[in-house]
Structures are given as C-alpha cells and as structure tokens.
Amino acid sequence: MNGKGTKAAKAEYKQIMQKNIATFFDKTREIASLTGDKLSSAFNKETHRFTITGLSRSGKSMLFTSLITMLKSRSEEGYACLPLLRYLPPSQVLDMHIEPIDGYKPFPHIQNIEDLENGQWPKATEEAFGFKLVVRLKETASLKRHVLPHSDVVFEFIDYPGEWVTDIPMLSKTYAHWSDSAWAQLSSGPQQYFANQWKAFVNQFDFEQEPTEQRIQLLVNAYRDYLVDAKANGISLLQPGSFLLESSDFDWQAFGFTPLPSSITSDVSHPWFNIFDKHFAKFQNGWLTPLKQSIFKETDKQIILVDLFEGLNHSRQHLYQLKETLSHLADTFVYGQSTWFSRNVLKKEQIGKVAFVATKSDLIPVSQRGNLLSLLMQITEGARARFDGKPIQFEHFLVSSMQVTDDGSNEDAIRYKDTDGRYVESTFEPIPSTLKEMEEGSHFPVPDVSVPSDYKARILAGKGVDRLLQFLLGKGEQE
Missing domain, CATH: 3.40.50 (Rossmann fold)
Incomplete structure (x- = not known):
C-alpha cells in the first residue's frame, strides 16, 4: 500500500474510533443522568x-x-x-x-x-x-x-399460526425441488388417502393450454381443497400452510402455485413451470423472507x-x-x-x-x-x-x-363433561409408549x-x- 493509502486508512480508522468514543460517552452521560427507577431499569x-x-x-x-x-x-x-x-x-x-x-x-x-x-x-x-x-x-x-x-x-x-412454521423450510428450496418433494409426500404416508381427488384433477388437467388467470385459479383452488381436507384429517406436513389462512397477507389467489408433474418441472421452458416458478419466488421473497426476519x-x-x-x-x-x-x-x-x-x-x-x-x-x-x-x-x-x-x-x-x-373410579379412568354437558367417565387401554407398539x-x-x-x-x-x-x-x- 502506498503512503497516501496508508494515510487515508489511518484517517478513516481515527474517525471511526472518535465516533465510537463519542457514542460511549453519550451512553455514559445518559446513564449518569438516571436516578431511582430509571437507573434500576437500565x-x-x-x-x-x-x-x-x-x-x-x-x-x-x-x-x-x-x-x-x-x-x-x-x-x-x-x-x-x-x-x-x-x-x-x-x-x-x-x-x-x-x-x-x-x-x-x-x-x-x-x-x-x-x-x-x-x-x-x-x-x-x-x-x-x-x-x-x-x-x-x-x-x-x-x-x-x-x-x-x-x-x-x-x-x-x-x-x-402453526401453518407458518411448516412454510419456513420452503425458503431453502427451488420451486422444482419443492414440487417434486410435495408429490413424494402426496404419494406416501397418510396424505395418500386424502390426495386422490387432487391427483385425479391433475391427471385430467390440460397443461398444453396457456396458464391464464382463470386456469391458474382452477388449479390452485383444487390444491387448496386438498390442503383443507388433509388438515381436517390430522395431516401435519402441509405446504404452503399459509394458503389455509383467510387472514394471510400473501395473496395466494393472485400468486398461488401448486406442485406440478415432473414432466413439467423438468422442462424449464414450459409456460406452466415459468409462471409457478415466478409465483414461488414471490412467495419466498415477498412473504417468507420478511416473515422469518420479523417473527x-x-x-x-x-x-x-x-x-x-x-x-x-x-x-x-x-x-x-x-x-x-x-x-x-x-x-x-x-x-x-x-x-x-x-x-x-x-x-x-x-x-x-x-x-x-x-x-x-x-x-x-x-x-x-x-x-x-x-x-x-x-x-x-x-x-x-x-x-x-x-x-x-x-x-x-x-x-x-x-x-x-x-380422576376416575380406577387408575385407568378419567371423568369430564362432554360437549353435551354430561359428566361422563372413560376408561383407557394402555396407550403405546413407542411407535412400534x-x-x-x-x-x-x-x-x-x-x-x-x-x-x-x-x-x-x-x-x-x-x-x-x-x-x-x-x-x-x-x-
């Protein structure tokens, strides 16, 4: 580094140190002026x-x-x-x-x-x-x-909302990656019993047509119907969970997306891939990223x-x-x-x-x-x-x-009021201590x-x- 560069660096360092020292003394004077409750709070x-x-x-x-x-x-x-x-x-x-x-x-x-x-x-x-x-x-x-x-x-x-928790991991995925993993989830575990109607809808859907606003809404609404039904039946891993919330600030009706068949997600030139890839990016950058930073x-x-x-x-x-x-x-x-x-x-x-x-x-x-x-x-x-x-x-x-x-009449029973207002007793068989049981x-x-x-x-x-x-x-x- 030449002499001028060294001088400039020293001047900048001195300026930073003076600013930090000034800030320190400002804080010190601020604290010194406190008494009683304010001092205790500080x-x-x-x-x-x-x-x-x-x-x-x-x-x-x-x-x-x-x-x-x-x-x-x-x-x-x-x-x-x-x-x-x-x-x-x-x-x-x-x-x-x-x-x-x-x-x-x-x-x-x-x-x-x-x-x-x-x-x-x-x-x-x-x-x-x-x-x-x-x-x-x-x-x-x-x-x-x-x-x-x-x-x-x-x-x-x-x-x-708990739905936000399941959405945050989507930040680390591309749209194609998320779509493929969503289809894998739909085809295994308990989801497979509730996804049949959605799968049938996709199988008869004509993806050769241009992704107009009306066609996008048809597809997104059908996928959301699956999400609503699956949630009602105890499914915990649902994405995007934000689509389930009426009060969500993300406009899923205008910028919604769904998983697409792998034949489409593997073709980056496909119109349906392009539009959902853009919507997915808006979901990540305009919704999930600020959400993670603030919540x-x-x-x-x-x-x-x-x-x-x-x-x-x-x-x-x-x-x-x-x-x-x-x-x-x-x-x-x-x-x-x-x-x-x-x-x-x-x-x-x-x-x-x-x-x-x-x-x-x-x-x-x-x-x-x-x-x-x-x-x-x-x-x-x-x-x-x-x-x-x-x-x-x-x-x-x-x-x-x-x-x-x-407590019920024996160690395996409890008493409570049911939704009809009756005071009832229920006796339990042992619940499993492991998943295999x-x-x-x-x-x-x-x-x-x-x-x-x-x-x-x-x-x-x-x-x-x-x-x-x-x-x-x-x-x-x-x-």
Whole structure:
C-alpha cells in the first residue's frame, strides 16, 4: 500500500474510533443522568426471549392464556399456583403487567377469557400477536436495594399460526425441488388417502393450454381443497400452510402455485413451470423472507409444543409423519450456546435451551402419562439429532394448560363433561409408549371435552407449567 493509502486508512480508522468514543460517552452521560427507577431499569432488567414453536392445534393460544392467568393470580391475588417455580418467589413480586411489542398486535388475553366464559375454546391463531410480560421483583440484598430498589424480569412472547412454521423450510428450496418433494409426500404416508381427488384433477388437467388467470385459479383452488381436507384429517406436513389462512397477507389467489408433474418441472421452458416458478419466488421473497426476519427472530430459549393426541386419534402413520415434520422444523432455527460477546456485542442469539412439550396431557389418566412421555421422546428423536455436538440443554415435559378432567373410579379412568354437558367417565387401554407398539390401523379416541364452567380454577390447577418455566429460567451449568 502506498503512503497516501496508508494515510487515508489511518484517517478513516481515527474517525471511526472518535465516533465510537463519542457514542460511549453519550451512553455514559445518559446513564449518569438516571436516578431511582430509571437507573434500576437500565442496569437491572433481565430479558428472556422465547420462540414458542407449535403446529396448528398444538395449544399455543391456550398455553399463553393460561400462563398470563397463572402469573397474574400468583402475583396479584397471592394464589399458590406454579408451586415449583422458585425463580419468581411471590413474596418478592411487586407488580406484573403486560406490554405490547412494537410491530405486533397485542395478544387477545381478555378476548380469550371471554370466550372461555361463554363456553368456547380460544380461536385458532391466524395472525401474529406479540406481548411482553414484565414482572417487577423487589431487591432483597440490603446494600443493593438502596441503589437498585427492584429488578424487572421481562418475558417476550410471539404467538403465530402453526401453518407458518411448516412454510419456513420452503425458503431453502427451488420451486422444482419443492414440487417434486410435495408429490413424494402426496404419494406416501397418510396424505395418500386424502390426495386422490387432487391427483385425479391433475391427471385430467390440460397443461398444453396457456396458464391464464382463470386456469391458474382452477388449479390452485383444487390444491387448496386438498390442503383443507388433509388438515381436517390430522395431516401435519402441509405446504404452503399459509394458503389455509383467510387472514394471510400473501395473496395466494393472485400468486398461488401448486406442485406440478415432473414432466413439467423438468422442462424449464414450459409456460406452466415459468409462471409457478415466478409465483414461488414471490412467495419466498415477498412473504417468507420478511416473515422469518420479523417473527422467527433468533432467541435463546425455545418451547416446541407437540399434540400427540392428533396422531393417536388417527393412525400410527400420522405419528410417523409428526416425527418427520418436527425433524424438518428443527432446520429452521439456529442452535448453539450464546456467549456474552455474541449477545451483547454481535447482538446475535442462539437457542441454548429447548423444551419439548406434549400438551393436553390431562386427556389421559395419570397411569398412562409415563407412556405418553416415552412416546414424546421418540417423536422428537429427529429434531434432537440436530443438536449433536452442540452445548444445548433440553428436556421433555407433559403440560396441561387447563386441568379439564378429574380422576376416575380406577387408575385407568378419567371423568369430564362432554360437549353435551354430561359428566361422563372413560376408561383407557394402555396407550403405546413407542411407535412400534401402536398396531397398524389402530387409533385412540380423544375425549371430546367441553369448556368447564370453573375454567379459571382449572387453569390455576394446570400441571407442568411451573416445571417448564423453572427449567427455562433456571441457571444451567453453561450459563
């Protein structure tokens, strides 16, 4: 490098350093001007960012509703719920309140409670909701409390449709690759029983005709009909899931696409390939990429909700597909152990704690929950394989956001109110602890439970949430 180049580089370096030093002193003066509550907020705020991943019907909205209700009752009413949660001792809680997160609609907690009051379960999530749960704890250390009278523990949650989760892996595929893999899925597993009408439609469709707007809509609507039917029958791996949401910001009617026969996707000059390839690129760049950047932010803790009953209620093939789906979803997130440098300097997080949660565990007797936990561990094998060689803590949990059933007359029975308002008892045969134990063609009916009139008391009696929070908030060996 010549002398002029060296001088210019030195001048640029000096300018950058002066700017950084000025920024540092600005921050120092800003903090020095703080007193009391503001000083405590600046130094004594602990933020936990959670990504809660769950497929459609996995119980995310009910878990959020129950969590807020439990914590508010614990802090404001002194109710002895969440007994194992040592991290937030009730005697130290000064206040708890909910704040919005910029760019998100507030979580509809009050609306969900009103739905429960009217005997209806909270509506399925069809758009993103965000909220912060701020818990203010009084400082107990005698010296520290004179300077920092309290500390804030902030929980950031995002609730989003489960259909979005299954779409994110499409970012790593070309249209041709996705189309071929979608056809493979349609021809195997439980999907094959619901895709016959779609396949027949494609077989009689004339792809020699130009892809006019009307013909595209005919094809896309027929494929969407398959998606709707498959979802209603418990299929978990459906793409694009965004096409199932009426409130989706992606205009699938104008820019929809479907899988095409390989004879078309192998011909890059084919008009139908060209139009769907363009629509697929718009779906990726105009919808999925911004979605991943805004919703699926890097966080340090993850809860993966799993509804095993959806598979148990249908077939062993449904459970095998659920295992495959969870394995694919694990590729969407960044796993590893965040360091102080990565968190505070690089502003990047990696997920270092993962909780696999089987929801609605109160729908079976206590005697069968050991088998349910064992089944959960097998279903998550593929996802956990993504953790190999990485310092990640993980555990499996059984959770009931609301204890909707009571003990039956024997250890294999439960009692509950059905949707007709009758108080009934159901006796269970042992549920399988492994996939091999579930015979081909067998299924385990799920109790059709109504919303209990004493729903709040049953939320506060929910099981497993305290153990889940204690694991996620507790200080691990590597933290």
